[in-house]
Protein backbone atom coordinates (compact mmCIF):
# COMPACT_ATOMS: atom_id res chain seq x y z
CA UNK A 1 0.00 0.00 0.00
CA UNK A 2 1.39 3.40 -0.99
CA UNK A 3 0.99 6.10 1.65
CA UNK A 4 1.69 9.81 1.60
CA UNK A 5 3.17 11.98 0.59
CA UNK A 6 4.08 13.16 4.06
CA UNK A 7 6.21 16.25 4.55
CA UNK A 8 8.78 14.62 6.79
CA UNK A 9 9.49 10.99 7.50
CA UNK A 10 11.85 10.26 10.38
CA UNK A 11 13.35 6.80 10.18
CA UNK A 12 14.10 5.54 13.66
CA UNK A 13 12.28 6.80 16.76
CA UNK A 14 15.17 6.67 19.21
CA UNK A 15 16.47 9.73 21.03
CA UNK A 16 17.66 11.56 17.90
CA UNK A 17 14.60 10.69 15.81
CA UNK A 18 12.12 11.74 18.51
CA UNK A 19 13.98 15.04 18.96
CA UNK A 20 14.05 15.65 15.19
CA UNK A 21 10.31 15.01 14.87
CA UNK A 22 9.40 17.22 17.83
CA UNK A 23 11.58 20.15 16.78
CA UNK A 24 10.35 19.95 13.19
CA UNK A 25 6.73 20.02 14.33
CA UNK A 26 7.39 22.88 16.77
CA UNK A 27 9.05 24.85 13.98
CA UNK A 28 6.23 24.30 11.52
CA UNK A 29 3.02 22.87 13.05
CA UNK A 30 1.38 22.51 9.63
CA UNK A 31 3.70 19.74 8.51
CA UNK A 32 2.67 16.12 8.31
CA UNK A 33 5.36 14.19 10.16
CA UNK A 34 5.72 10.48 10.53
CA UNK A 35 8.17 8.64 12.77
CA UNK A 36 8.69 5.03 11.74
CA UNK A 37 10.51 2.50 13.87
CA UNK A 38 11.23 -1.18 13.29
CA UNK A 39 11.08 -2.12 16.98
CA UNK A 40 7.90 -3.51 18.49
CA UNK A 41 7.95 -0.78 21.12
CA UNK A 42 9.37 2.72 20.85
CA UNK A 43 12.33 3.84 22.96
CA UNK A 44 13.73 0.58 24.35
CA UNK A 45 17.24 2.03 24.44
CA UNK A 46 16.14 5.14 26.32
CA UNK A 47 14.49 2.86 28.88
CA UNK A 48 17.63 0.80 29.57
CA UNK A 49 19.97 3.79 29.47
CA UNK A 50 21.85 4.98 32.51
CA UNK A 51 20.99 1.79 34.39
CA UNK A 52 17.26 2.53 33.93
CA UNK A 53 17.66 6.16 35.05
CA UNK A 54 18.63 7.76 31.69
CA UNK A 55 21.65 10.02 31.97
CA UNK A 56 20.06 12.70 29.77
CA UNK A 57 23.11 14.95 29.45
CA UNK A 58 26.06 16.37 31.35
CA UNK A 59 26.38 19.78 32.96
CA UNK A 60 29.49 20.55 30.89
CA UNK A 61 29.68 19.34 27.32
CA UNK A 62 32.67 20.17 25.14
CA UNK A 63 33.96 18.82 21.81
CA UNK A 64 36.75 17.12 23.81
CA UNK A 65 34.14 14.77 25.24
CA UNK A 66 33.65 13.28 21.79
CA UNK A 67 35.56 11.35 19.17
CA UNK A 68 34.69 12.91 15.83
CA UNK A 69 35.75 15.88 13.73
CA UNK A 70 36.22 18.51 16.45
CA UNK A 71 35.20 21.66 14.60
CA UNK A 72 32.03 20.03 13.27
CA UNK A 73 31.13 18.60 16.66
CA UNK A 74 31.73 22.03 18.23
CA UNK A 75 29.32 23.71 15.84
CA UNK A 76 26.58 21.17 16.35
CA UNK A 77 26.92 21.31 20.15
CA UNK A 78 26.88 25.10 20.07
CA UNK A 79 23.51 25.00 18.32
CA UNK A 80 21.93 23.30 21.34
CA UNK A 81 23.90 23.95 24.54
CA UNK A 82 23.23 21.99 27.71
CA UNK A 83 21.26 24.86 29.29
CA UNK A 84 18.86 24.68 26.34
CA UNK A 85 18.58 20.92 26.72
CA UNK A 86 17.71 21.36 30.39
CA UNK A 87 15.12 24.02 29.53
CA UNK A 88 13.69 21.87 26.74
CA UNK A 89 13.22 18.92 29.07
CA UNK A 90 11.65 21.20 31.68
CA UNK A 91 9.20 22.36 28.99
CA UNK A 92 8.33 18.68 28.44
CA UNK A 93 7.71 18.33 32.19
CA UNK A 94 11.01 16.54 32.93
CA UNK A 95 13.04 18.20 35.66
CA UNK A 96 16.68 17.18 35.69
CA UNK A 97 19.04 16.93 38.66
CA UNK A 98 22.81 17.11 38.66
CA UNK A 99 24.84 14.42 40.37
CA UNK A 100 28.32 14.95 41.82
CA UNK A 101 29.91 13.56 38.63
CA UNK A 102 28.20 16.27 36.56
CA UNK A 103 25.75 13.79 35.02
CA UNK A 104 22.14 14.98 34.70
CA UNK A 105 19.27 12.57 35.40
CA UNK A 106 15.51 13.05 35.67
CA UNK A 107 14.58 13.82 39.29
CA UNK A 108 12.36 10.73 39.24
CA UNK A 109 15.45 8.56 38.56
CA UNK A 110 13.38 6.80 35.92
CA UNK A 111 14.08 6.61 32.18
CA UNK A 112 10.37 6.09 31.70
CA UNK A 113 9.78 9.75 32.64
CA UNK A 114 11.98 10.86 29.73
CA UNK A 115 10.49 8.48 27.18
CA UNK A 116 6.89 9.20 28.18
CA UNK A 117 7.47 12.95 27.94
CA UNK A 118 8.94 12.66 24.44
CA UNK A 119 6.13 10.42 23.21
CA UNK A 120 3.47 12.64 24.79
CA UNK A 121 4.96 15.70 23.07
CA UNK A 122 4.87 13.86 19.73
CA UNK A 123 1.19 13.13 20.28
CA UNK A 124 0.43 16.76 21.27
CA UNK A 125 2.07 17.91 18.05
CA UNK A 126 0.12 15.47 15.90
CA UNK A 127 3.17 13.45 14.88
CA UNK A 128 2.36 9.93 13.72
CA UNK A 129 4.45 7.42 15.69
CA UNK A 130 4.51 4.00 14.11
CA UNK A 131 6.32 1.09 15.77
CA UNK A 132 6.88 -2.35 14.23
CA UNK A 133 7.57 -0.75 10.85
CA UNK A 134 10.98 -1.80 9.65
CA UNK A 135 12.32 0.19 6.72
CA UNK A 136 13.91 -1.91 4.01
CA UNK A 137 14.93 0.73 1.43
CA UNK A 138 15.03 4.46 0.81
CA UNK A 139 15.07 5.77 -2.77
CA UNK A 140 15.16 9.32 -4.09
CA UNK A 141 12.13 10.15 -6.18
CA UNK A 142 12.04 12.03 -9.46
CA UNK A 143 12.56 15.75 -9.48
CA UNK A 144 9.35 17.75 -9.52
CA UNK A 145 8.19 18.37 -13.04
CA UNK A 146 9.23 21.79 -14.26
CA UNK A 147 11.25 22.51 -11.11
CA UNK A 148 14.64 24.13 -11.55
CA UNK A 149 15.63 23.34 -7.97
CA UNK A 150 18.43 20.87 -7.43
CA UNK A 151 16.31 19.16 -4.80
CA UNK A 152 14.76 15.78 -5.39
CA UNK A 153 11.00 15.80 -5.17
CA UNK A 154 11.25 13.46 -2.27
CA UNK A 155 11.85 9.93 -1.18
CA UNK A 156 10.15 6.61 -1.48
CA UNK A 157 10.51 4.63 1.72
CA UNK A 158 9.75 0.93 1.62
CA UNK A 159 8.89 -0.88 4.80
CA UNK A 160 7.53 -4.24 5.83
CA UNK A 161 3.89 -3.15 5.49
CA UNK A 162 4.11 -0.97 2.37
CA UNK A 163 5.60 2.28 1.12
CA UNK A 164 5.61 5.93 2.12
CA UNK A 165 6.39 8.94 -0.03
CA UNK A 166 8.04 11.80 1.84
CA UNK A 167 9.36 15.22 0.92
CA UNK A 168 12.13 15.14 3.49
CA UNK A 169 13.73 12.26 5.36
CA UNK A 170 15.62 12.22 8.64
CA UNK A 171 17.84 9.16 8.98
CA UNK A 172 17.95 8.40 12.72
CA UNK A 173 18.55 4.66 12.73
CA UNK A 174 21.29 4.68 15.38
CA UNK A 175 24.31 2.41 15.28
CA UNK A 176 24.77 -1.28 16.02
CA UNK A 177 24.86 -1.20 19.81
CA UNK A 178 22.30 -3.31 21.65
CA UNK A 179 20.67 -4.67 18.46
CA UNK A 180 17.73 -6.15 20.36
CA UNK A 181 16.44 -2.58 20.80
CA UNK A 182 16.10 -2.33 17.00
CA UNK A 183 19.42 -0.62 16.20
CA UNK A 184 21.00 -3.24 13.99
CA UNK A 185 23.07 -1.04 11.68
CA UNK A 186 20.65 -1.14 8.73
CA UNK A 187 20.88 2.66 8.43
CA UNK A 188 24.47 2.35 7.20
CA UNK A 189 23.31 0.33 4.21
CA UNK A 190 20.64 2.93 3.33
CA UNK A 191 23.28 5.65 3.52
CA UNK A 192 25.70 3.66 1.34
CA UNK A 193 23.04 3.07 -1.29
CA UNK A 194 22.34 6.80 -1.34
CA UNK A 195 26.04 7.46 -2.04
CA UNK A 196 27.47 8.05 1.45
CA UNK A 197 30.63 6.50 2.83
CA UNK A 198 30.53 4.63 6.11
CA UNK A 199 33.70 4.40 8.18
CA UNK A 200 34.32 1.03 9.90
CA UNK A 201 32.08 0.55 12.92
CA UNK A 202 33.29 -0.98 16.17
CA UNK A 203 31.79 -1.33 19.65
CA UNK A 204 32.59 1.59 21.98
CA UNK A 205 31.82 2.16 25.66
CA UNK A 206 32.17 -1.58 26.02
CA UNK A 207 33.65 -3.83 28.69
CA UNK A 208 36.74 -5.90 27.88
CA UNK A 209 37.34 -9.63 28.32
CA UNK A 210 40.61 -10.87 29.87
CA UNK A 211 42.44 -14.16 29.39
CA UNK A 212 41.24 -16.95 31.69
CA UNK A 213 44.71 -17.12 33.26
CA UNK A 214 44.34 -13.62 34.74
CA UNK A 215 43.18 -13.14 38.34
CA UNK A 216 40.10 -11.05 37.52
CA UNK A 217 37.52 -13.60 38.72
CA UNK A 218 38.94 -13.42 42.26
CA UNK A 219 38.39 -9.64 42.22
CA UNK A 220 34.90 -9.68 40.72
CA UNK A 221 32.87 -6.73 42.08
CA UNK A 222 35.92 -4.73 43.22
CA UNK A 223 36.26 -1.20 41.86
CA UNK A 224 39.02 1.36 42.37
CA UNK A 225 40.85 4.21 40.67
CA UNK A 226 43.32 3.42 37.94
CA UNK A 227 45.20 5.27 35.25
CA UNK A 228 44.82 3.52 31.89
CA UNK A 229 47.17 3.95 28.98
CA UNK A 230 46.55 2.51 25.50
CA UNK A 231 49.48 1.89 23.20
CA UNK A 232 48.90 1.32 19.50
CA UNK A 233 51.85 -0.03 17.52
CA UNK A 234 53.95 0.90 20.55
CA UNK A 235 52.82 4.53 20.61
CA UNK A 236 50.80 5.99 23.49
CA UNK A 237 47.48 7.19 22.05
CA UNK A 238 45.16 7.42 25.03
CA UNK A 239 45.60 8.05 28.74
CA UNK A 240 42.79 8.52 31.27
CA UNK A 241 42.14 8.05 34.97
CA UNK A 242 38.95 6.84 36.58
CA UNK A 243 37.11 3.98 38.18
CA UNK A 244 37.79 0.40 37.01
CA UNK A 245 35.48 -2.47 37.89
CA UNK A 246 36.77 -6.05 37.94
CA UNK A 247 34.18 -8.57 36.76
CA UNK A 248 33.88 -12.34 36.27
CA UNK A 249 34.83 -11.89 32.57
CA UNK A 250 37.42 -9.09 32.76
CA UNK A 251 37.25 -5.34 33.27
CA UNK A 252 34.52 -2.73 33.06
CA UNK A 253 33.69 0.58 34.77
CA UNK A 254 33.71 4.12 33.34
CA UNK A 255 37.45 4.40 32.65
CA UNK A 256 37.55 1.05 30.83
CA UNK A 257 34.41 1.85 28.81
CA UNK A 258 35.86 5.20 27.77
CA UNK A 259 39.19 3.65 26.78
CA UNK A 260 37.62 0.71 24.96
CA UNK A 261 36.98 2.39 21.59
CA UNK A 262 40.68 3.08 21.06
CA UNK A 263 41.40 -0.60 21.58
CA UNK A 264 38.48 -1.87 19.44
CA UNK A 265 39.33 0.55 16.63
CA UNK A 266 42.98 -0.51 16.56
CA UNK A 267 42.02 -4.15 16.50
CA UNK A 268 39.66 -3.51 13.62
CA UNK A 269 42.60 -2.00 11.71
CA UNK A 270 44.78 -5.01 12.64
CA UNK A 271 47.10 -2.77 14.63
CA UNK A 272 48.78 -4.10 17.77
CA UNK A 273 47.03 -2.49 20.74
CA UNK A 274 47.98 -2.87 24.39
CA UNK A 275 46.28 -1.60 27.52
CA UNK A 276 48.32 -0.81 30.64
CA UNK A 277 47.05 0.07 34.10
CA UNK A 278 48.75 2.14 36.78
CA UNK A 279 47.09 1.12 40.03
CA UNK A 280 48.82 4.07 41.72
CA UNK A 281 47.45 6.92 39.55
CA UNK A 282 49.80 9.88 39.49
CA UNK A 283 52.81 7.93 40.76
CA UNK A 284 55.68 6.75 38.58
CA UNK A 285 57.43 3.38 38.80
CA UNK A 286 60.43 5.14 40.38
CA UNK A 287 58.25 6.76 43.03
CA UNK A 288 56.65 3.38 43.82
CA UNK A 289 60.09 1.83 44.15
CA UNK A 290 61.29 4.59 46.49
CA UNK A 291 58.18 4.13 48.58
CA UNK A 292 58.72 0.36 48.73
CA UNK A 293 62.37 0.69 49.77
CA UNK A 294 61.56 3.29 52.44
CA UNK A 295 58.74 1.16 53.86
CA UNK A 296 60.90 -1.96 53.87
CA UNK A 297 63.71 -0.11 55.67
CA UNK A 298 61.25 1.08 58.32
CA UNK A 299 59.19 -2.15 58.71
CA UNK A 300 61.29 -5.01 57.26
CA UNK A 301 59.04 -7.72 58.67
CA UNK A 302 55.75 -6.23 57.61
CA UNK A 303 53.98 -8.51 55.12
CA UNK A 304 53.66 -7.48 51.50
CA UNK A 305 49.89 -7.68 51.90
CA UNK A 306 49.80 -5.17 54.77
CA UNK A 307 52.24 -2.91 53.02
CA UNK A 308 50.31 -2.82 49.74
CA UNK A 309 47.05 -2.37 51.60
CA UNK A 310 48.18 1.22 52.17
CA UNK A 311 48.08 1.83 48.43
CA UNK A 312 45.59 -0.48 46.77
CA UNK A 313 42.57 -2.55 47.84
CA UNK A 314 43.72 -5.60 49.79
CA UNK A 315 42.27 -8.10 47.29
CA UNK A 316 44.14 -6.45 44.44
CA UNK A 317 47.40 -6.38 46.44
CA UNK A 318 47.01 -10.10 47.19
CA UNK A 319 46.27 -10.95 43.54
CA UNK A 320 49.29 -8.97 42.32
CA UNK A 321 51.58 -10.73 44.86
CA UNK A 322 50.39 -14.17 43.72
CA UNK A 323 50.71 -13.13 40.07
CA UNK A 324 54.33 -12.13 40.73
CA UNK A 325 54.95 -15.52 42.37
CA UNK A 326 55.31 -14.26 45.94
CA UNK A 327 53.50 -15.14 49.16
CA UNK A 328 51.43 -12.12 50.25
CA UNK A 329 52.29 -12.90 53.89
CA UNK A 330 56.02 -12.77 53.23
CA UNK A 331 57.95 -9.97 54.96
CA UNK A 332 58.83 -7.28 52.43
CA UNK A 333 62.57 -7.50 53.20
CA UNK A 334 62.56 -11.20 52.28
CA UNK A 335 61.24 -10.66 48.78
CA UNK A 336 63.85 -11.41 46.10
CA UNK A 337 64.77 -8.41 43.97
CA UNK A 338 63.38 -9.90 40.72
CA UNK A 339 60.04 -10.60 42.38
CA UNK A 340 59.99 -7.13 43.92
CA UNK A 341 60.71 -5.54 40.55
CA UNK A 342 57.95 -7.54 38.89
CA UNK A 343 55.53 -6.52 41.65
CA UNK A 344 56.38 -2.85 41.29
CA UNK A 345 56.06 -3.06 37.52
CA UNK A 346 52.64 -4.69 37.83
CA UNK A 347 51.57 -2.02 40.31
CA UNK A 348 52.35 0.87 37.99
CA UNK A 349 52.34 -0.71 34.52
CA UNK A 350 50.10 -3.77 34.54
CA UNK A 351 49.57 -5.15 31.04
CA UNK A 352 45.96 -6.30 30.84
CA UNK A 353 45.84 -9.61 28.95
CA UNK A 354 42.93 -8.60 26.69
CA UNK A 355 41.19 -11.15 24.53
CA UNK A 356 38.33 -9.18 22.98
CA UNK A 357 35.57 -6.70 23.75
CA UNK A 358 32.15 -7.86 24.94
CA UNK A 359 30.53 -7.16 21.60
CA UNK A 360 27.49 -5.31 20.29
CA UNK A 361 25.08 -6.84 22.78
CA UNK A 362 26.88 -5.03 25.59
CA UNK A 363 28.36 -1.97 23.88
CA UNK A 364 26.65 1.31 24.77
CA UNK A 365 27.58 3.06 21.58
CA UNK A 366 29.05 2.64 18.09
CA UNK A 367 32.33 4.19 16.97
CA UNK A 368 32.44 4.91 13.23
CA UNK A 369 29.59 5.55 10.82
CA UNK A 370 28.62 8.19 8.27
CA UNK A 371 31.45 10.76 8.11
CA UNK A 372 30.54 14.12 9.63
CA UNK A 373 32.10 15.93 6.71
CA UNK A 374 29.36 14.50 4.46
CA UNK A 375 26.68 16.50 6.28
CA UNK A 376 26.21 20.24 6.55
CA UNK A 377 26.71 20.92 10.26
CA UNK A 378 24.36 23.92 10.16
CA UNK A 379 21.42 21.76 9.08
CA UNK A 380 22.56 18.10 9.35
CA UNK A 381 21.47 17.82 5.72
CA UNK A 382 23.42 15.40 3.57
CA UNK A 383 25.82 17.13 1.22
CA UNK A 384 25.19 14.34 -1.29
CA UNK A 385 21.42 13.88 -1.11
CA UNK A 386 19.45 17.11 -0.75
CA UNK A 387 16.43 16.63 1.48
CA UNK A 388 18.05 13.84 3.51
CA UNK A 389 19.06 14.73 7.08
CA UNK A 390 21.29 12.49 9.21
CA UNK A 391 21.32 12.53 13.02
CA UNK A 392 22.47 10.71 16.14
CA UNK A 393 24.61 7.65 16.51
CA UNK A 394 24.49 6.64 12.82
CA UNK A 395 27.00 9.45 12.28
CA UNK A 396 30.71 8.94 12.88
CA UNK A 397 30.78 10.62 16.28
CA UNK A 398 30.68 9.04 19.73
CA UNK A 399 30.94 10.55 23.16
CA UNK A 400 32.47 9.38 26.39
CA UNK A 401 30.36 8.03 29.21
CA UNK A 402 28.31 10.61 31.11
CA UNK A 403 25.30 11.74 29.03
CA UNK A 404 27.30 12.97 26.02
CA UNK A 405 25.80 10.53 23.53
CA UNK A 406 22.27 11.62 24.35
CA UNK A 407 23.34 15.26 24.12
CA UNK A 408 24.62 14.47 20.61
CA UNK A 409 21.28 12.83 19.77
CA UNK A 410 19.21 15.78 21.08
CA UNK A 411 21.45 18.39 19.43
CA UNK A 412 21.65 16.76 16.00
CA UNK A 413 17.93 15.97 16.15
CA UNK A 414 17.10 19.58 16.90
CA UNK A 415 19.33 21.01 14.18
CA UNK A 416 17.94 18.61 11.58
CA UNK A 417 14.30 18.88 12.65
CA UNK A 418 14.30 22.67 12.51
CA UNK A 419 16.23 22.78 9.25
CA UNK A 420 14.01 20.23 7.53
CA UNK A 421 10.90 22.09 8.68
CA UNK A 422 12.32 25.43 7.58
CA UNK A 423 13.16 24.00 4.16
CA UNK A 424 9.49 23.19 3.74
CA UNK A 425 8.27 26.66 4.67
CA UNK A 426 6.30 28.07 1.81
CA UNK A 427 5.99 24.61 0.32
CA UNK A 428 2.89 23.31 1.99
CA UNK A 429 1.53 20.08 0.63
CA UNK A 430 0.32 20.22 -2.94
CA UNK A 431 1.52 23.73 -3.70
CA UNK A 432 4.54 22.54 -5.65
CA UNK A 433 2.97 19.37 -6.96
CA UNK A 434 2.90 15.89 -5.51
CA UNK A 435 5.91 13.71 -4.88
CA UNK A 436 6.14 11.12 -7.58
CA UNK A 437 7.54 7.65 -7.19
CA UNK A 438 10.64 6.43 -9.02
CA UNK A 439 9.93 5.13 -12.50
CA UNK A 440 9.93 1.46 -11.64
CA UNK A 441 7.16 2.19 -9.11
CA UNK A 442 4.86 3.79 -11.66
CA UNK A 443 3.21 0.82 -13.31
Ligand SMILES: Cc1cc2nc3c(=O)[nH]c(=O)nc-3n(C[C@H](O)[C@H](O)[C@H](O)COP(=O)(O)OP(=O)(O)OC[C@H]3O[C@@H](n4cnc5c(N)ncnc54)[C@H](O)[C@@H]3O)c2cc1C
Nearest residue numbers: 012014015016038049050055135174182392393403405406
Ligand atom coordinates in the same frame (compact mmCIF):
# COMPACT_ATOMS: atom_id res chain seq x y z
C1 LIG B 1 22.73 0.01 27.74
C2 LIG B 1 22.92 1.42 27.23
C3 LIG B 1 22.91 2.48 28.13
C4 LIG B 1 23.13 3.78 27.67
N1 LIG B 1 23.08 4.80 28.57
C5 LIG B 1 23.29 6.06 28.13
C6 LIG B 1 23.15 7.15 29.03
O1 LIG B 1 22.74 7.00 30.17
N2 LIG B 1 23.45 8.41 28.55
C7 LIG B 1 23.84 8.62 27.24
O2 LIG B 1 24.11 9.76 26.87
N3 LIG B 1 23.90 7.60 26.37
C8 LIG B 1 23.62 6.35 26.78
N4 LIG B 1 23.66 5.33 25.88
C9 LIG B 1 23.91 5.65 24.46
C10 LIG B 1 22.62 6.25 23.86
O3 LIG B 1 21.53 5.45 24.25
C11 LIG B 1 22.70 6.30 22.33
O4 LIG B 1 23.86 6.96 21.93
C12 LIG B 1 21.48 7.03 21.77
O5 LIG B 1 20.31 6.36 22.17
C13 LIG B 1 21.54 7.09 20.26
O6 LIG B 1 20.34 7.63 19.80
P1 LIG B 1 19.88 7.43 18.29
O7 LIG B 1 18.50 7.96 18.24
O8 LIG B 1 20.89 7.96 17.37
O9 LIG B 1 19.86 5.85 18.07
P2 LIG B 1 19.00 4.71 18.79
O10 LIG B 1 18.62 5.13 20.16
O11 LIG B 1 19.79 3.48 18.62
O12 LIG B 1 17.66 4.67 17.94
C14 LIG B 1 17.63 4.19 16.62
C15 LIG B 1 16.22 3.73 16.33
O13 LIG B 1 16.14 3.41 14.94
C16 LIG B 1 15.38 2.24 14.80
N5 LIG B 1 15.79 1.58 13.54
C17 LIG B 1 17.01 1.12 13.20
N6 LIG B 1 16.98 0.58 11.96
C18 LIG B 1 15.71 0.72 11.53
C19 LIG B 1 15.04 0.34 10.32
N7 LIG B 1 15.65 -0.27 9.31
N8 LIG B 1 13.71 0.61 10.20
C20 LIG B 1 13.03 1.25 11.22
N9 LIG B 1 13.62 1.60 12.37
C21 LIG B 1 14.95 1.34 12.53
C22 LIG B 1 15.68 1.39 16.01
O14 LIG B 1 14.64 0.49 16.29
C23 LIG B 1 15.84 2.46 17.09
O15 LIG B 1 14.65 2.68 17.78
C24 LIG B 1 23.39 4.02 26.30
C25 LIG B 1 23.37 2.95 25.40
C26 LIG B 1 23.12 1.67 25.85
C27 LIG B 1 23.10 0.55 24.84
